[in-house]
Amino acid sequence: MWYFRSPQIIFGEDSLDFLESLDMEKVVIVTDKVLAKLGLPSLVKEHISDAIFHTIDEIPEEPSFSDIDSHSRLPESFNPDTIIAIGGGSVIDSAKILYFKIMRPDLDYYSLTPLEPLNIKGKMRFIAIPTTVGTGSECSWAAVVSDREHHRKLELASPEIIPDYSILDPRMVGDLPDRLLKSTVTDALTHAIEGATSSWRNPFSEALAMEAVSLITHNVKLALTDRKNLEARSMLQISASMGGLSFSNSQIGLAHALGHAFGSLFRKPHGFSVGLFLEPVIDFNSDSVANIYEKLNLSFSGEFRKETLKESIASLLKFLDAPAVIYDFGITREEFISRREELIEKSLESTGIIGNPRDVGRSDIEKIIEKIGR
Amino acid sequence: MAKFPSEEWMNEFVNILKSSETYREAAKDWEGDITFIVTPESSGERSYAMWFDLYHGECRDAKFFDDVSKVPKSAFSYSGPLKNWISLIEGKIDPIRGLMTGKFKLGGPMMKIMRYTKAAKELVNTAAKVKTEF
Ligand SMILES: [Fe+2]
Numbered sequence: 001m002w003y004f005r006s007p008q009i010i011f012g013e014d015s016l017d018f019l020e021s022l023d024m025e026k027v028v029i030v031t032d033k034v035l036a037k038l039g040l041p042s043l044v045k046e047h048i049s050d051a052i053f054h055t056i057d058e059i060p061e062e063p064s065f066s067d068i069d070s071h072s073r074l075p076e077s078f079n080p081d082t083i084i085a086i087g088g089g090s091v092i093d094s095a096k097i098l099y100f101k102i103m104r105p106d107l108d109y110y111s112l113t114p115l116e117p118l119n120i121k122g123k124m125r126f127i128a129i130p131t132t133v134g135t136g137s138e139c140s141w142a143a144v145v146s147d148r149e150h151h152r153k154l155e156l157a158s159p160e161i162i163p164d165y166s167i168l169d170p171r172m173v174g175d176l177p178d179r180l181l182k183s184t185v186t187d188a189l190t191h192a193i194e195g196a197t198s199s200w201r202n203p204f205s206e207a208l209a210m211e212a213v214s215l216i217t218h219n220v221k222l223a224l225t226d227r228k229n230l231e232a233r234s235m236l237q238i239s240a241s242m243g244g245l246s247f248s249n250s251q252i253g254l255a256h257a258l259g260h261a262f263g264s265l266f267r268k269p270h271g272f273s274v275g276l277f278l279e280p281v282i283d284f285n286s287d288s289v290a291n292i293y294e295k296l297n298l299s300f301s302g303e304f305r306k307e308t309l310k311e312s313i314a315s316l317l318k319f320l321d322a323p324a325v326i327y328d329f330g331i332t333r334e335e336f337i338s339r340r341e342e343l344i345e346k347s348l349e350s351t352g353i354i355g356n357p358r359d360v361g362r363s364d365i366e367k368i369i370e371k372i373g374r
Numbered sequence: 375m376a377k378f379p380s381e382e383w384m385n386e387f388v389n390i391l392k393s394s395e396t397y398r399e400a401a402k403d404w405e406g407d408i409t410f411i412v413t414p415e416s417s418g419e420r421s422y423a424m425w426f427d428l429y430h431g432e433c434r435d436a437k438f439f440d441d442v443s444k445v446p447k448s449a450f451s452y453s454g455p456l457k458n459w460i461s462l463i464e465g466k467i468d469p470i471r472g473l474m475t476g477k478f479k480l481g482g483p484m485m486k487i488m489r490y491t492k493a494a495k496e497l498v499n500t501a502a503k504v505k506t507e508f
Contacts, residue, residue: 110484110488113488200468200471348400351491353491354491354492359396361399
């Protein structure tokens with residue numbers, strides 16, 4: 001017995017118009033300062049008439065509990081019927097946690113597990129509007145929060161924090177800077193590879209992963225070279241949601257376990273952090289899931305497809321300027337060695353370890369880390 | 375072959391756990407006892423429990439109970455009806471998915487268990503390694 005869970009997804013040109021069909025009176029908007037400056041929340045608000053807004057626009061990159069906590073107490077008598085997240089993974093994940101905290105102020109953050117019912121679904125509408133093309137958070141029931149004190153990323157999850165609606169309007173990613181597009185595409189690619197192969201894989205997660213890989217590899221170049229091509233960007237948005245659905249209904253794997261630990265220890269962006277480990281992890285897993293890797297490779301567009309999945313991934317990551325070793329991130333060997341032990345320990349605590357198709361022990365992680373830090 | 379649930383089965387489980395390098399490594403900081411509970415499927419049926427004292431990757435002690443009310447209060451519990459235990463031992467239910475689909479219930483502080491998912495999974499997976507008759 002297993003489930004397939006998904007928000008209702010509204011996609012393509014003009015999909016923000018969907019908001020006009022919903023009755024909203026009191027709305028919490030969760031976003032960040034950069035997006036607010038770019039006017040994206042205003043673009044969303046134009047589609048909501050006669051509502052009172054409470055805007056939280058101070059979500060930082062890689063937020064911690066304390067960053068989120070200060071916003072969970074809403075102004076008195078402000079009982080929202082809707083919460084709208086407008087942003088990348090950090091914003092949407094924060095909104096998931098705020099949604100939980102607003103509904104259940106009596107519970108602490110660690111109650112946010114898939115093992116216990118929260119009884120919050122259906123009591124407040126939750127809408128996610130992504131502004132990047134990779135995290136897939138708009139379609140997943142996971143939320144990642146930084147625990148700065150312990151230099152780790154906490155992977156919280158509950159089927160009850162999945163958004164009700166996910167709106168993929170290409171206008172929201174029209175001005176996405178190249179570097180961010182590349183990093184988030186790397187994340188989407190990793191979601192697809194891990195969602196299709198995790199120990200909890202299933203026909204839904206596999207099918208969505210294959211199509212995500214196909215959409216990414218057929219559209220990424222176009223989206224980068226022809227910035228006005230909203231169709232290509234729309235396809236990347238869809239591929240990101242497919243990647244999100246794939247891993248969220250399956251599991252993340254070792255590249256995410258290592259990427260979460262690496263990203264929080266060295267404060268590096270999530271997409272490139274997981275991408276750093278993708279090739280060595282594929283190497284490590286290749287005997288366990290050879291047939292799925294072969295199928296994934298066949299999903300690559302001719303432009304990026306090589307003999308094996310690992311080679312195809314390498315060609316795509318090179319195109320995306322994704323760091324392949326620590327030095328590409330500007331990390332020195334000394335810095336790396338000084339935090340190596342922590343990196344191993346934190347990776348071993350990740351749920352990606354149990355999701356990985358091949359059993360992972362400490363010595364396996366040591367070998368993989370050697371490859372990216374040599 | 376040991377019958378499940380029984381004291382013999384529990385002892386066999388402990389032997390396999392003790393020889394598991396994977397468990398020892400994953401649970402090296404773990405402190406806290408756990409009880410496996412076989413809940414009755416219908417009223418009048420008996421419940422069973424196996425209590426394990428786990429500390430830093432070792433199983434220091436284990437006790438079998440055919441009356442759940444006599445089990446000492448433990449930090450964690452993993453409980454489900456016999457038919458689900460059978461599926462788990464046969465490898466048909468993943469121990470964590472078993473919790474997520476409501477086939478098993480977990481008692482104890484979640485914050486701790488979430489940091490030790492590998493140890494927890496390894497622990498319950500060991501049950502699948504015991505040669506069992508039903
Ligand atoms: Fe990710």
